[in-house]
Amino acid sequence: MIGRYEDKEIEEIWSTEHKLRQWQNVELKTLEARANAGEVEQEAVTEISERLRASPIDLAWFNEEERRVGHDYNAFIAERRRYLPENLARFFHEKLTSYDGEEYPFAVRIHLSCRMIRHKIQALHGALWRGINAYRFVPMMERTHGRLAEIQSLGRCFITWCQPLRNGLEHLEYAENELKWSKLSGAIGTNSGLSFALEQKALGLLGAKQYIGATQIMPRILYSPIANALADIATWLEKIAFDLWLGSRDPYPRWEEPFAESQKGSSAMPHKKNPITLEKVRGMARCARAYAHAIQENIATPEGRDISQSSVERIAWPDIFHTLCHMLDCVRKVIDGLVVYPDNLAREIIESRGTYASSKAKDLLAEWLTGTITVEEVYRIIQLAAFNAFQPGETDRDCRLAKLESVTDADYLVYNIAQAPFKEPISIKDIIMTGTLKLAPSIAMDNEKKLEINRWNIALKTLFSDPDRCEKWRSIFEPSYWLEAAEPQFKAVLRT
Incomplete structure (x- = not known):
């Protein structure tokens, strides 16, 4: 992800250093399970663990080795074996294939990233909650099909943004449940290396459950729902941003996103206060959906696997989390700093003529x-x-019927409307x-x-x-009549 939209915590979770630490954890837990079963001497496993934990991974060496061999996991194995004597080095990565070491850490990184999304959704939920309370009695016109419909309060509008966001979080948490599964079953998933029983025990030490039916990799149908849930949340954020964007249009904006005194909205038009944050959110939602679609395509990895899914996952997974984190931060800041114009909201009610x-x-x-x-x-x-x-x-009617035949006719049109008596x-x-x-x-x-x-x-x-x-x-025809009808909704929502 480019620095402009990068989230520091997500960057750390998906960093090479974090990934390699997780890979090492899988290798050591597998050795621990083998030692518990008597396959490897406990003293050997203890020494391997102590040596490797005392020797941080040399990223520069790893990167150079990966360039040389063209395989990141083999580069990782070589980097770690440097610190082990020959009699111990052979046990490191024995009976495993590269994706045995990669699958569980991959799920861990998704899980940690989802945790970051949950925290940011909760922060946005808090901002929306504050809006529900602050604007509970501010009347406004709701629109359907782009036309004025009925009166509600701005606080009720916030409820319609807040509740589905909670549903999106619930869908994400449900999809996350599939991250509990993993595999250590070898090159094609048949337990030709680590036995079925040892795989189960090693995964248990990691906190994962054994998945029966894996090939060289876990089936990507398990992970796609998470990406789809993230894309759905991004699309809901787009809906909130679009609603806010529509309400910020001239000449009588309902509200505006925060605009700093030193900020500039246009290089050509000094008067402009463009809603750039809301527009950015709407654009980033397209990226999130594109990433989710690419992740979904990985479900069709052929036969035992090929590497086509790997390149997608290196890009799409971290970037969908970067994207969503940035979107959540942006929408929260807009909501917290929203500048509301109750006078313009009231003007719309009056202009709707009952x-x-x-x-x-x-x-x-x-x-x-x-x-x-x-x-x-x-x-x-x-x-x-x-x-x-x-x-x-009369003036309006005449202007609607007037035939404008020259550039000066445009002046007369505007002048006549400006001079028309207020009605x-x-x-x-x-x-x-x-x-x-x-x-x-x-x-x-x-x-x-x-x-x-x-x-x-x-x-x-x-x-x-x-x-x-x-x-x-x-x-x-009193606004209070319409706001009173929605009061039970506020009481129900504010109790939860």
Whole structure:
């Protein structure tokens, strides 16, 4: 991984030095199991262990030897045997093949890396938790299909980001369970070197369970679900980043990612505060999915094995962890430093002209007008009220119809809109309650339709002559009505 996105802890876990220490541990535990079984003298195993532990691995020597022989595990064996007399050197790596020594350490490195991911997910979860509490009563419009839908609180939005992240962590932990398996069963997995019973005992000393059915390597179908779980978490982080990115657009951003006073957003446009961190997260999610796909391809390693899976694993496994760690850190920092604009969130609610309550309004009218107006007509009443509420004013309408034929026409267009008198947005709440539905330009104008709308208006005026109904009607347009509905969710989430 390039230094820009490198995680120090992951780099240490996947370093050559750490790998070689783990390889040595497998070799020594195997010798211990053989000594316990009487295959090798205990004194010999003790001396081998003491000599090797007293002689740190010489990375420079190892690297030069690997360049010479073109095989890293053989270079490792040669480096370690340098410190052993001839009568002991033969026992080191006896009855094993290279991937016997590599498989368990490979699983250990994945496990240690997953532990780092868990810690960072927990840190992000804490940031989201703080957001749930901080924004529990900040109303905002939710969108579906890119259009304004209903009111929720920003804290509820944080719940929708937080809970699936926990699910992603659970999926990762479940997939990690497969790391318990390993093998020491030789070049093709038949225990032609170390016996079946000794393999089981040696793996037990390592803390692993014997896998029956390995070839020269462990089947990669065991590891692929871990990579897929990591990719799923990365994709969920992308979803959070995308939601935040969408909300940060001008001219009335809902929020913005942290932007330092000394920071620059564009080389050409000084006013820009580009959401570069969120965009970076979205891009890195593509890398995570690509790494997971490459790891999945390793499942189809042919026959007893070839080396095609090795090159992929040297790149894809450490880099998927680097990528995810960086993404988790970025999203956590954005969440903790998020600059929220409640005024713009409120402005969206007002500009929605009460349409956020259309579903509840429809249900109430259907109940109150039973026997007078059909359910289908109630739907059309709400729809027509929305058309009326968003009907453009005279200046806006003229500008929409204007034919722009020169560059100066663009100036006139902007000037006319800038000079248009401010008009307070009208809500479907008032249109319906006052029975002032009008024929919309998008609806074919005919006498029958006019008569129908007139009948609706009469029914609505009669309906809302009742003060109790007026009060209940107004209540469903209050933000508190919608936030109150979600309060049990907060209580349930904050208890966990």
